[in-house]
Amino acid sequence: MELKCLSLLLASVTGYVAARSLPIGELESRLLLSKAPSGGDVSPVKLYPAYNFSVPIDHIHNETRYEPHSDDFFNIRYWFDATYYKPGGPVLVLCGGEDTGDDRLPYLQKGIINQLAKATNGLGVVLEHRYYGESFPVPNLSVENLRFLTTDQSLADTTYFANNIVFPGLEHLNLTASNAPYIAYGGSYAGAYVAFLRKLYPDTWFGAISSSGVSEAQWDYREYLDPIAQFGPQPCIELTQTLTHAMDNIIFHNHSYVPELKALFNLQGLKYDDDFMNALSYGISYWQDRNWDPAVNDLDFHNYCTNLSSSTIKYPHYVSHKATAEDLISAGGYGEKAVSLAPHLLNWAAWMNYTQIQPILEAGYTESQYFSLRNETFYKLDDITQTWRSWPYQYCTQWGFLQVGANVLKNGLPLISRTQTLEYGSTICREAFGIMKPAQTEQINKYGGFKISYPRLAQIGGQADPWRPVTPLADPYLNTPSTLNEPRILIEGAVHHWDENGLFPNETTCELPPLPVKKAQEQEVKFVVAWLKEYADVAHTELH
Numbered sequence: 001m002e003l004k005c006l007s008l009l010l011a012s013v014t015g016y017v018a019a020r021s022l023p024i025g026e027l028e029s030r031l032l033l034s035k036a037p038s039g040g041d042v043s044p045v046k047l048y049p050a051y052n053f054s055v056p057i058d059h060i061h062n063e064t065r066y067e068p069h070s071d072d073f074f075n076i077r078y079w080f081d082a083t084y085y086k087p088g089g090p091v092l093v094l095c096g097g098e099d100t101g102d103d104r105l106p107y108l109q110k111g112i113i114n115q116l117a118k119a120t121n122g123l124g125v126v127l128e129h130r131y132y133g134e135s136f137p138v139p140n141l142s143v144e145n146l147r148f149l150t151t152d153q154s155l156a157d158t159t160y161f162a163n164n165i166v167f168p169g170l171e172h173l174n175l176t177a178s179n180a181p182y183i184a185y186g187g188s189y190a191g192a193y194v195a196f197l198r199k200l201y202p203d204t205w206f207g208a209i210s211s212s213g214v215s216e217a218q219w220d221y222r223e224y225l226d227p228i229a230q231f232g233p234q235p236c237i238e239l240t241q242t243l244t245h246a247m248d249n250i251i252f253h254n255h256s257y258v259p260e261l262k263a264l265f266n267l268q269g270l271k272y273d274d275d276f277m278n279a280l281s282y283g284i285s286y287w288q289d290r291n292w293d294p295a296v297n298d299l300d301f302h303n304y305c306t307n308l309s310s311s312t313i314k315y316p317h318y319v320s321h322k323a324t325a326e327d328l329i330s331a332g333g334y335g336e337k338a339v340s341l342a343p344h345l346l347n348w349a350a351w352m353n354y355t356q357i358q359p360i361l362e363a364g365y366t367e368s369q370y371f372s373l374r375n376e377t378f379y380k381l382d383d384i385t386q387t388w389r390s391w392p393y394q395y396c397t398q399w400g401f402l403q404v405g406a407n408v409l410k411n412g413l414p415l416i417s418r419t420q421t422l423e424y425g426s427t428i429c430r431e432a433f434g435i436m437k438p439a440q441t442e443q444i445n446k447y448g449g450f451k452i453s454y455p456r457l458a459q460i461g462g463q464a465d466p467w468r469p470v471t472p473l474a475d476p477y478l479n480t481p482s483t484l485n486e487p488r489i490l491i492e493g494a495v496h497h498w499d500e501n502g503l504f505p506n507e508t509t510c511e512l513p514p515l516p517v518k519k520a521q522e523q524e525v526k527f528v529v530a531w532l533k534e535y536a537d538v539a540h541t542e543l544h
């Protein structure tokens with residue numbers, strides 16, 4: 001039976017940790033976009049009302065960086081589903097991380113939290129992170145008001161929630177952490193976050209599942225591109241490397257050709273070469289947004305690669321640019337391959353123009369308004385609606401992860417341009433927050449980094465995830481044994497926290513979910529059930 005369902009499909013989960021330096025237009029438009037619910041499902045926003053829970057603004061009174069301190073409280077948002085709850089069951093908290101909490105509701109409706117709740121008589125919760133969605137402790141996002149945005153303060157919120165919550169309608173039950181086992185789940189930033197929860201607050205958090213948990217903070221994250229180079233379709237990878245190298249050669253050694261190059265991509269309005277090359281890295285960076293769930297899968301990576309790899313000019317309008325493309329390739333030092341490479345460059349340019357640039361221009365942006373990382377006027381905006389400020393503030397101060405064009409894992413060439421430097425990637429840090437030095441990653445890495453470990457802390461990862469090099473499942477640590485107490489699961493072919501998504505039973509097929517994802521989820525259910533048995537068997541206070 002199982003053989004029949006052997007899957008060909010290997011696919012992903014949407015990552016919210018930015019795949020590249022986000023230009024301003026994208027920071028802005030993120031505020032307007034609300035993700036549509038998948039298929040014809042009942043929107044989970046309608047299914048689960050949002051509730052408020054009041055927590056202290058400032059949990060940490062002995063550190064000067066939080067001065068002036070605050071004794072006030074503010075509301076964080078949460079949602080819950082008690083459909084499967086039975087007395088004795090766990091509380092399963094999905095930590096929202098660096099995104100509005102309502103984007104995480106599908107995981108309560110049919111993703112990993114739903115699956116765990118069904119299997120354990122659990123109560124599922126989605127909890128929003130401070131400074132995201134609607135959970136703001138301050139009236140505006142001035143640099144001073146961002147001082148309470150640290151991972152430590154948020155971990156304390158989440159723990160305070162677990163120790164004090166009374167769920168509306170369930171007032172007759174005491175479901176605080178001293179009365180029920182609490183299990184935390186998170187993906188990406190939130191994956192690292194739940195690992196820290198378990199380690200820092202073991203009396204509150206009985207267990208944690210860290211999926212694609214980026215627990216090793218790094219200012220320079222050039223390795224982001226390595227899994228893409230390794231697992232991406234090779235013709236597309238090699239063409240991206242070669243043509244990027246040619247364009248870098250023009251920028252660094254033959255600058256008089258730059259205007260013509262920008263014009264070919266319809267980005268002649270972009271003044272800065274690094275902004276231009278950042279826009280060109282869009283295609284390859286969409287790798288992270290692939291997902292096995294067709295409802296949320298992003299096809300851009302696939303489309304970019306099939307266009308780039310095609311050796312005939314796919315777009316009639318671009319045939320007239322053939323000589324220009326050949327000249328540019330020659331100017332970039334690949335003269336002997338100019339004829340064979342030209343169609344690939346033209347398909348890249350056309351794909352960019354039609355799918356990434358033209359729609360932005362039609363929406364009323366100029367090239368620089370949308371694609372530039374520089375705009376002091378924009379970065380000065382700090383009213384409460386400028387919620388784009390939160391994650392950059394976190395990565396500028398503590399986490400880093402700047403994606404630099406430098407690694408040469410394959411073919412001796414980087415996959416994105418060498419113009420993508422630390423200096424460039426940290427533009428927002430200087431202009432929006434006045435931060436001139438690298439993030440203080442030691443504030444994060446003191447919790448264990450790659451080697452974070454704790455009983456009942458699971459690590460789940462995607463083999464082809466661009467974030468895997470900063471997780472405990474990075475190549476040098478891959479041989480660490482997996483145990484029931486500290487499970488480690490690498491999902492073959494997967495990208496970013498692919499175990500988080502799920503389907504309704506009436507949506508599953510032989511191919512979906514793909515077997516490696518299905519198996520990982522089954523294992524997660526298994527080890528959580530085993531952990532809960534420990535909780536039931538022994539007076540749990542003795543276990544910590």
Ligand SMILES: *[C@@H]1O[C@H](CO)[C@@H](O)[C@H](O)[C@H]1NC(C)=O
Nearest residue numbers: 050051052053074075076134
């Ligand atoms: C939650 O609190 C915020 C203010 O912090 C308020 O605007 C909102 O209406 C409250 N929502 C609910 C559901 O009570």
Ligand SMILES: *[C@@H]1O[C@H](CO)[C@@H](O)[C@H](O)[C@H]1NC(C)=O
Nearest residue numbers: 059060061062063064065200
């Ligand atoms: C602040 O207090 C906490 C808890 O008592 C302690 O672990 C930490 O080391 C203190 N930090 C400083 C900077 O004194």
Ligand SMILES: *[C@@H]1O[C@H](CO)[C@@H](O)[C@H](O)[C@H]1NC(C)=O
Nearest residue numbers: 138139140141142145382383
């Ligand atoms: C931002 O909020 C603070 C209070 O937290 C206030 O003092 C300040 O005036 C506000 N800034 C602006 C520009 O309104």
Ligand SMILES: *[C@@H]1O[C@H](CO)[C@@H](O)[C@H](O)[C@H]1NC(C)=O
Nearest residue numbers: 165166173174175176178179
């Ligand atoms: C729940 O139980 C804990 C201790 O077991 C107690 O401290 C707390 O007050 C109780 N909460 C409610 C709402 O009864």
Ligand SMILES: *[C@@H]1O[C@H](CO)[C@@H](O)[C@H](O)[C@H]1NC(C)=O
Nearest residue numbers: 263264265266317353354358
């Ligand atoms: C980009 O697309 C627009 C709209 O189709 C077209 O007018 C323009 O000529 C294209 N740019 C290039 C360089 O071909």
Ligand SMILES: *[C@@H]1O[C@H](CO)[C@@H](O)[C@H](O)[C@H]1NC(C)=O
Nearest residue numbers: 303304306307310314351355
């Ligand atoms: C090229 O890109 C377009 C737009 O993203 C897409 O519709 C098409 O399928 C891609 N592939 C090829 C081979 O043209």
Ligand SMILES: *[C@@H]1O[C@H](CO)[C@@H](O)[C@H](O)[C@H]1NC(C)=O
Nearest residue numbers: 249253254327330331332333
């Ligand atoms: C600059 O472009 C010209 C024209 O294609 C070429 O002959 C020359 O070798 C290029 N210079 C460098 C440094 O690549």
Ligand SMILES: *[C@@H]1O[C@H](CO)[C@@H](O)[C@H](O)[C@H]1NC(C)=O
Nearest residue numbers: 368369370372375376377378
């Ligand atoms: C800079 O940002 C402001 C505010 O969003 C915008 O009005 C302006 O057009 C931008 N300028 C450039 C050059 O992009």
Ligand SMILES: *[C@@H]1O[C@H](CO)[C@@H](O)[C@H](O)[C@H]1NC(C)=O
Nearest residue numbers: 040041042110504505506507
């Ligand atoms: C599939 O199941 C879900 C959840 O039970 C339900 O909301 C949805 O309408 C079903 N879809 C179809 C096509 O029957």
